[in-house]
Amino acid sequence: MKRRKYEELFFRVLMVLATVFVAGSFFLIVGTIFYKGAPYMTLDMITKTPGGGFYIGKEGGILNAIIGSIYVAGGATVLGLLISIPVAIYINMYMGGKTFLANTLRMAFDVLFGIPSIVYGAFGFLIMVYFGLRASLLGGIIAVTLLVIPILVRTLDEVIRTVPFELRDAALSLGATRWETAKVVLRQIRPGIFTAILLSFGRAIGDVASVLFTAGFSDNIPTSLHEPAATLPLAIFFQLSSPVEEVQGRGYASALVLTIIVLIITVLSEIFIRNFFKHKI
């Protein structure tokens, strides 16, 4: 009897410790960024591009990287969505949804989902070399699109599968074609599509390896797809590797900006997911 009690206590303590460790690391990470970055968090940081001598501690901001990241992540999400919606519709509404081929495709996307982003970066780089592109906004968008397609396809796939079959039958029995039925389904899952967009954008904006070779870096805000574009993760990397204290601090401030953007996106998608499942029939 006693042994069982000790066993219960032992594992309970273990679980509490593990939970405290995980929760503690979260606050430690966010806390560190905040503590180190907040003093350097000025309005200039988010409203100005780097001025002359920015990287040795003179004035300027990281607007170039903020805008660059939004361009890359936004462009990739839009492009990814244009490719992923047809794929998800095709798997579920034309291939029968549960057939061997459909499940094989799902597995393929799961594998792609797990591939490290540096591989997408390298692959994107190969494509760019093949087409003779230099590191540019376009190159970054292509590489990050490859990265987010599996996320988008699998999220949309899950969402489409929550639509009751009877709704499709209802549209079909009115004489709708499959594509017309698909449009009804897309309408039904609008909140789900929005969730997929946010998830993809959140992943795209924080990824460094895929833009490392492909997007390049620039102190200016890109004005065309062929110009190189700065991104937040790379801006953080460059500033943190500087020996100048001022620049390092700004690196933390940049990390703070990125964290806040990702945090907002996460919270928003959480709200959308909740609403989506609440209104489901």
Added chain:
Amino acid sequence: MDNKSLIGVQQLNVHIGNQHILKDINIDIPDKKVTSIIGPSGCGKTTLLKTFNRLLDNSADVKITGEVLVDGENIYAQGAEVTHIRQKMGLLSQRPYPLPMSIYDNVAYGPRIHGIRKKHDLDELVEKQLKATGLWEEVKDRLHASATRLSIGQQQRLCLARGLAVGPEIILGDESTSALDPVSTHIIEDLFVQLKEKYTIVLVTHILRQAARVSDNIIFIYMGKIVEMGPTHEVLHNPKEELTKQYVKGFIT
């Protein structure tokens, strides 16, 4: 039944996976009457109903042999235009599934995909079908509100109006009242009785009292086979087969 009926089934066999769901089905559904298909759960009655508008097409592993004739046309023949066949039938499922759009657009959806674009024509059609299902007075002031705001009984009538709007000749009901309260059930049953003036109605039901209330004819299916069919009164009160007697016993006592 010498004259050609709207729906005729000949030597229909349906396999799903390695299960033989429907076995040698031969029936003629009488025109402008209500025909109820009854039988225990899993006997194949819903499957039979779905073969009438080819809704099984999208399920995996389904094998269908035999013929289903609608208007004399075998709907399983090669080259049969499935959207055209489905347009001839309105389906009312177990629970109402309004399309994710407004009340007006739900009814106008079918006519729109079949090419009616003029607002005036659509307005007329929507009003006519909402009146036919007794919904007009209840919703005429909020036609552009979302259909999901309606009560479940109203939603089911909206689904019926939506089906009628494509101009079908046949109404298929798949346990259409099973999710409804007694009052809404009564309204839907009354509608079926009214609508048989213009439409041929086939209902699947497991409620014998409902079959008795609304139908002219009954088809009793057991384990994928037709055991008995005939006029409602005959089948319920004077069944010829032992299986039918067993099944309707609960109804008579």
